[in-house]
Amino acid sequence: MKLDKKYMQLYAVTDRKWLTGRTLEHDVEECLKGGATFIQLREKNMDQASLLKEAFIIKDLCRKYNVPFVIDDDVDAAIKCDADGIHVGQSDMEAGDVRAKIGPDKILGVSAHTVEEAVRAEKRGADYLGVGAVFSTTTKLDACDVSAETLSEICNAVSIPVVAIGGISHDNILELKGTGVDGVAVISALFAQKDIRKATEDLRKLSEEMTLSV
Ligand code: TZP
Numbered sequence: 001m002k003l004d005k006k007y008m009q010l011y012a013v014t015d016r017k018w019l020t021g022r023t024l025e026h027d028v029e030e031c032l033k034g035g036a037t038f039i040q041l042r043e044k045n046m047d048q049a050s051l052l053k054e055a056f057i058i059k060d061l062c063r064k065y066n067v068p069f070v071i072d073d074d075v076d077a078a079i080k081c082d083a084d085g086i087h088v089g090q091s092d093m094e095a096g097d098v099r100a101k102i103g104p105d106k107i108l109g110v111s112a113h114t115v116e117e118a119v120r121a122e123k124r125g126a127d128y129l130g131v132g133a134v135f136s137t138t139t140k141l142d143a144c145d146v147s148a149e150t151l152s153e154i155c156n157a158v159s160i161p162v163v164a165i166g167g168i169s170h171d172n173i174l175e176l177k178g179t180g181v182d183g184v185a186v187i188s189a190l191f192a193q194k195d196i197r198k199a200t201e202d203l204r205k206l207s208e209e210m211t212l213s214v
Pocket residue numbers: 013132133136137138139140143165166167168185186187188189
């Protein structure tokens with residue numbers, strides 16, 4: 001499916017480690033109210049049944065706000081809950097196999113760190129790419145570093161939308177200006193904040209400023 005790049009503007013990735021007495025549904029809704037344009041459920045420490053239950057809840061919420069909803073890694077969960085799509089990394093299921101399994105109409109997101117990985121993912125049916133870590137992050141300890149130069153090269157090499165990820169905050173997002181990315185994907189810049197809705201509103205504005213052509 002052809003994915004409009006507008007959905008990449010502010011891509012929120014969940015991490016329940018930041019929940020303090022609230023539900024994930026509550027925090028995701030705060031992001032949606034603040035202007036998040038895409039939601040990925042990425043929960044590394046949940047059993048399948050709990051993940052699926054959460055997936056149904058977040059999917060319904062995203063539908064209410066007309067925002068695409070994908071699940072990280074778990075293709076079966078994405079199919080079972082009728083998510084809008086799936087996001088896979090380079091060491092997960094191969095992009096072409098995922099595309100064959102989910103069919104042409106679901107969104108397929110793929111993580112890429114080099115031009116070669118990016119071009120291959122596009123050829124194998126990716127609808128968008130997540131590229132990073134563009135800044136240092138403590139959220140994903142095994143994240144590879146991607147330089148601003150590589151990020152730009154990837155954006156030039158593919159025709160699908162590209163979202164930058166990794167350590168992006170209100171303080172450094174504007175450093176991505178001119179790289180050609182269509183937006184940013186973040187975890188802690190939203191979910192670790194006291195006022196998630198306000199953090200989302202502010203980062204959305206900055207992301208729009210970042211992608212504005214100069
Ligand atoms: N992939 C590359 S870096 C990263 C992922 C999932 C973590 C992003 O989290 P944060 O808190 O926005 O740095």
